[in-house]
Amino acid sequence: MSGATGYHAGLRAEDIVATDYTGRGYSEVARRWRGQGGEIDLILRQGDTVIFTEVKKSKSFARAATRLGRRQMDRLIAAGSEFLATEPRGQLTDVRFDLAMVDAQGAVSVIENAFAEA
DSSP, X not given: OOHHHHHHHXXXXXXXXXXXXXXXXXXXXXXXXXXXXXXXXXXXXXXTEEEEEEEEEOSSHHHHHTTXXXXXXXXXXXXXXXXXXXXXXXXXXXXXXXXXXXXXXXXXXXXXXXXXXX
């Protein structure tokens, strides 16, 4: 996939995932939020919980899951911590990190709290 094609496929995948979450009652807070620590694809809210979501698109869910490495997780955690500084409860905010995968057919699979095992 070329750079421009990959970029647009990534945007489309983020749209699909955002629609999936909002359809399940989540509120969208931000897309492609950028801090000094890096970029977070989607930030959502469910009640008092803030959900940082990394979106990966690939031919299959299994392949998409392998595209999230430790270094990227560390950057997401740093960016998430930076975002939480803007929240009323700061670092005490309930938070989770999800991995949302989009396959070649546009289906979505979400691993909630994906970093718990990493």
